[in-house]
Amino acid sequence: MRQCAVLETLQTTTDRTANINHSHVRGQSNVRLFGMSTFRNIVGDSEADSVLDESGDRGLVEAWSVGGLLDKDDRRRAFQVLYPRRTTDRLLRKAWTVLTALFFLSGVSAIVAANWSELNTFFRLGIMNLLYLGCISIAVYKGVETTTGKIFVSGSAFLVGMLLVILTQEFQFNIEGQWFYGVWCLLSLPLVVVARCLPLWVGWCILLRLLLASMFIHLDDDWQTRGYTLEYRTWLFVAAAALTLLIRNQYLKLWADKADWLRPSWAKFILYAELHALSVGMLVTYFNECWQAICGRSLGQGFHVYRAFLLVVLALGILGVHRRIRKQGIKAVWFLSLSVLAIIMALVFIWCIVLFGHTMPSASDLLLAAIIAFGLFVAGVRYVSIFKETNSVGSLAEGQSNV
Amino acid sequence: MSESISAPQGSIGSLLASVTQREDAEYEKLLEVATRRIAVKTCPLYLRVLIGVGATVVGALLIGMWSRNGMLSHPFPVLILGSIILAAALYLYRKTQDLEQSGLSYAITQQLSFVGVFKGKLLLVIGANGVLPYHYEELAVFLATLAFTLATYWLWDVYVDRFVSSFATIVTGIIACEELMRDAYGVGTYWVAAFVHLLLPLAVWAFLSPRVNQKYHPMAIAAVCNVGWVSILGMFSNAIGPTNWLTCFRWAADITTGFVPVGFYVVSLICMFCSIGSLIWVILWGYGRENPLKNNYVRVAVVVSLALGMTGITSCVIAILVIVIGYVAHDRLISIVGMMYLPISLFIATHSLSAGLMLNGFVLIGMSGVMLAGYFALKRWCFADDAENAVGQTRIGGEV
Numbered sequence: 001m002r003q004c005a006v007l008e009t010l011q012t013t014t015d016r017t018a019n020i021n022h023s024h025v026r027g028q029s030n031v032r033l034f035g036m037s038t039f040r041n042i043v044g045d046s047e048a049d050s051v052l053d054e055s056g057d058r059g060l061v062e063a064w065s066v067g068g069l070l071d072k073d074d075r076r077r078a079f080q081v082l083y084p085r086r087t088t089d090r091l092l093r094k095a096w097t098v099l100t101a102l103f104f105l106s107g108v109s110a111i112v113a114a115n116w117s118e119l120n121t122f123f124r125l126g127i128m129n130l131l132y133l134g135c136i137s138i139a140v141y142k143g144v145e146t147t148t149g150k151i152f153v154s155g156s157a158f159l160v161g162m163l164l165v166i167l168t169q170e171f172q173f174n175i176e177g178q179w180f181y182g183v184w185c186l187l188s189l190p191l192v193v194v195a196r197c198l199p200l201w202v203g204w205c206i207l208l209r210l211l212l213a214s215m216f217i218h219l220d221d222d223w224q225t226r227g228y229t230l231e232y233r234t235w236l237f238v239a240a241a242a243l244t245l246l247i248r249n250q251y252l253k254l255w256a257d258k259a260d261w262l263r264p265s266w267a268k269f270i271l272y273a274e275l276h277a278l279s280v281g282m283l284v285t286y287f288n289e290c291w292q293a294i295c296g297r298s299l300g301q302g303f304h305v306y307r308a309f310l311l312v313v314l315a316l317g318i319l320g321v322h323r324r325i326r327k328q329g330i331k332a333v334w335f336l337s338l339s340v341l342a343i344i345m346a347l348v349f350i351w352c353i354v355l356f357g358h359t360m361p362s363a364s365d366l367l368l369a370a371i372i373a374f375g376l377f378v379a380g381v382r383y384v385s386i387f388k389e390t391n392s393v394g395s396l397a398e399g400q401s402n403v
Numbered sequence: 404m405s406e407s408i409s410a411p412q413g414s415i416g417s418l419l420a421s422v423t424q425r426e427d428a429e430y431e432k433l434l435e436v437a438t439r440r441i442a443v444k445t446c447p448l449y450l451r452v453l454i455g456v457g458a459t460v461v462g463a464l465l466i467g468m469w470s471r472n473g474m475l476s477h478p479f480p481v482l483i484l485g486s487i488i489l490a491a492a493l494y495l496y497r498k499t500q501d502l503e504q505s506g507l508s509y510a511i512t513q514q515l516s517f518v519g520v521f522k523g524k525l526l527l528v529i530g531a532n533g534v535l536p537y538h539y540e541e542l543a544v545f546l547a548t549l550a551f552t553l554a555t556y557w558l559w560d561v562y563v564d565r566f567v568s569s570f571a572t573i574v575t576g577i578i579a580c581e582e583l584m585r586d587a588y589g590v591g592t593y594w595v596a597a598f599v600h601l602l603l604p605l606a607v608w609a610f611l612s613p614r615v616n617q618k619y620h621p622m623a624i625a626a627v628c629n630v631g632w633v634s635i636l637g638m639f640s641n642a643i644g645p646t647n648w649l650t651c652f653r654w655a656a657d658i659t660t661g662f663v664p665v666g667f668y669v670v671s672l673i674c675m676f677c678s679i680g681s682l683i684w685v686i687l688w689g690y691g692r693e694n695p696l697k698n699n700y701v702r703v704a705v706v707v708s709l710a711l712g713m714t715g716i717t718s719c720v721i722a723i724l725v726i727v728i729g730y731v732a733h734d735r736l737i738s739i740v741g742m743m744y745l746p747i748s749l750f751i752a753t754h755s756l757s758a759g760l761m762l763n764g765f766v767l768i769g770m771s772g773v774m775l776a777g778y779f780a781l782k783r784w785c786f787a788d789d790a791e792n793a794v795g796q797t798r799i800g801g802e803v
Contacts, residue, residue, distance in 0.1 A: 051437055052419070056437075057732075074422040080421070106764075110767060114760035344457075363471040367468050374514065377456075381513070382510040385510065
C-alpha cells in the first residue's frame with residue numbers, strides 16, 4: 001500500500017516535471033517516460049529475457065532522478081555505468097582519428113581530382129597503386145582479424161576496381177561491363193575470403209549481382225530474344241542467392257567455431273528478401289503467361305510449357321520455404337513476416353491478373369481487388385500475430401519447465 | 404557500495420547495482436519505474452511493415468478506383484472525403500487500443516485505420532492541389548500537409564507516421580516558401596535555407612531537453628533531417644556553407660559587380676552560426692554540471708567545434724552534431740545516421756564545383772589539421788589520468 005502511494009507520488013512528480021503521457025491499455029496504466037531510444041521506438045518489441053537485461057539509458061536515470069529516487073551521488077554513479085570513462089576515452093580517440101583521416105583523405109582527393117587532367121599515366125596509376133599497397137600493408141601490419149585490418153582490406157578491394165577503371169581509361173580498353181565486373185569480382189575475391197568480414201561479403205555479393213545484371217546483354221540486340229534477357233538474369237540472381245545461402249549454411253555447419261563473423265542474421269535476411277522478391281516476380285510473370293494462354297489470348301513469344309512447370313516449382317518453393325521458416329519458431333518471426341508478405345503479394349497480383357485480364361480495369365474491378373487485398377492482408381497480420389503469441393507462450397512455458 | 408548483480412554492462416541490472424542494493428526498499432521502487440517504462444510495447448515493426456504495405460496496396464487500388472470514376476477531378480469533394488476518411492481512421496485507431504493484439508478484430512480495425520489514414524492524407528493532398536489557382540499549388544499542398552499533421556500528430560500515436568508527417572510538412576513548407584518568395588519578391592531561394600537552419604537549435608533542444616515530451620522527438624528528428632538535406636543541397640547548388648571566410652577576398656568584387664548578392668553571404672553566415680551554436684550547446688549540455696568551460700574536455704571540444712565551423716562546411720558540422728547527440732542521448736540509431744551522413748556530406752563537399760575543388764580540398768585538409776591539433780590537445784590534457792582533471796562528472800565522459 002505504502003509502495004503504491006510512493007509510486008503515485010513519484011508518478012505525480014514525474015508527470016509534472018517531465019510531461020509523462022498516460023494511456024490506458026486494457027485497463028492497465030501504461031506510462032510513457034521521456035528518453036526511450038529511437039531504435040526502440042521504431043522497432044517496437046524488445047527481445048530481452050528480463051527487465052534487468054534491458055539496456056538502460058539516460059532517460060531512465062533522469063526519470064529516477066526527477067522522481068527523487070536518486071540523489072546526486074547515485075545519479076553520478078549511474079552515469080558512470082552508462083558512460084564509463086575508459087570506454088568513452090577509447091571511443092573518442094577512435095572517432096577523432098577516423099574523422100581526422102576522413103577530412104584529410106577527402107581534402108587530398110579533392111585536390112587530386114582538381115589536377116587530374118594535369119597528371120600523366122604514370123602518376124595516375126602510381127597514386128592508385130600506392131594507395132592499394134598502403135592499404136594492404138596496413139591490413140597486414142594490423143592483422144586481418146582486427147577491425148582496422150578489415151577496414152583496410154575492404155578499402156583495398158574497392159581500390160582494385162578503381163585501378164581497373166584507370167587502366168581501362170588510360171589504355172582505351174573499351175571493355176564491356178561483364179568483363180569489367182568479372183575481373184573486379186575475381187581479383188577482389190581473395191581479399192574478401194581472407195578478411196572474413198560480413199559487410200565486405202555483402203559488398204562483394206552486390207558486385208556479383210552487377211556482373212550478373214550485365215550478362216546476356218547480346219540478347220538485347222534482337223527484339224525476338226529481348227524477352228529472354230530478363231528471365232535469364234532473374235534466374236541467375238535466384239541461383240546466386242540460393243547458392244550463397246547454401247554455402248553460408250554449410251560453412252556454419254562445418255566450421256561453427258570459426259564462423260562467428262557469419263552469424264548475424266541481417267545478411268541472411270537480405271538474401272531471403274532478394275529470393276522472395278525475385279521468386280514472386282517470376283511467379284507472377286509465368287502465371288500471367290499461363291493465364292493468357294488458358295484464356296486463348298495471343299502471346300508475343302508463344303506459350304512455353306517449361307514455364308508452366310517452373311510456375312509450379314516456384315509456388316512449391318515459396319510454400320516450402322515458408323514451412324521451413326515456421327518450424328524455426330519465434331526467432332524467425334521476421335523471416336516469417338517476409339514470407340507471408342511475399343505470399344500475399346503473389347496472391348494479390350494473381351487476383352489482379354485474373355480480374356483485369358488484358359483490359360483497362362473498371363472501377364468495380366479495382367474495388368473488388370482492393371477488398372480482396374484487404375482481406376488477404378488482414379489474414380496475414382492475424383496469422384503472424386497468432387504465430388508470435390503461440391510461440392512466445394510456447395517458449396516461455398518451455399523455459400519454465402526447464403527451470 | 405552495492406552487491407554485485409550479474410548483468411551486462413549498461414543494462415538496467417547494472418544500473419540498479421550501481422545505485423542500490425537488492426534488499427533496499429529503493430530497489431523495488433527503481434525496478435518498478437524501470438519495469439513500467441519497459442512495459443511500453445508498441446506493435447512490433449514486422450507487423451507494422453505488413454500492415455503498412457497492405458494499407459499502401461489497398462489505398463492505391465481505391466485511389467485508382469476513384470480516379471477511374473472521375474471523382475478526383477473535383478477538388479472540394481475530394482477534400483471533404485479525405486477529411487471524413489481521416490477522421491474515421493483516427494476513430495478506428497483509438498478503438499484498437501482496447502482490443503487484444505492477436506484478435507481478428509484488432510487486425511481488421513488496425514488495417515482499416517492504416518488504410519484510412521494513408522488514403523485520407525493522400526486525398527487531402529490531391530484535393531488541395533486543385534483548390535487554389537495556378538502558381539499556388541505548392542502553398543495549397545503545404546497547407547493540406549500541415550492540416551493533416553496537426554490533426555493526427557497528437558491522436559495517432561505512431562512514431563514513424565509522426566516523423567513522416569512532420570518531415571513532409573517541413574519539405575512542402577520549404578518548397579512553398581521558395582515559390583512564394585520568388586514570385587512575390589524575386590529574391591533568391593537561398594533565404595529559405597537560413598530559415599530552415601534556424602530550426603536546428605530548436606530541434607536539438609526539443610530532442611535533448613528532458614522537459615520536452617517524447618512525443619515531439621519525431622518532429623525534432625524530422626527538422627534535423629530537413630536541415631541536413633537543405634545544407635547538402637545548398638552546398639551542392641550554390642555553395643552555401645563552403646563560401647564564407649576563405650573566399651572573403653572575392654566578396655568585394657562579387658558584391659560590387661552584382662555577380663553574387665550580399666544576402667548570399669548573410670545566409671551562409673546564418674547557417675554556419677546555427678550549426679556551430681547547436682554543436683557547442685550540445686557539448687555544454689552534455690557536460691551536465693555548472694561551469695562547463697572549466698573542464699578541459701569541454702574547452703578543447705568547444706574550441707575545435709568553433710574552428711571546424713568557421714571553415715564553413717556546414718553539413719560536416721551537422722553530421723558531427725548528430726553523432727554527438729546520439730552519443731549524449733545514448734541513442735545509437737541517431738549516431739549511426741550521423742555517421743552515414745558524414746561521408747555523404749564529405750562526398751558533396753569534394754564535388755562542389757561552385758566553390759572549387761582546390762579550395763574545398765584545402766579547406767578539408769585544414770579541417771583535418773584542426774582535428775589533429777584537437778587530438779593532441781586532448782591527449783595532453785584529458786586522456787592522461789591526472790588528478791587535475793578529476794573535477795566531477797559529465798554526461799559525456801563519465802568521471803572526469
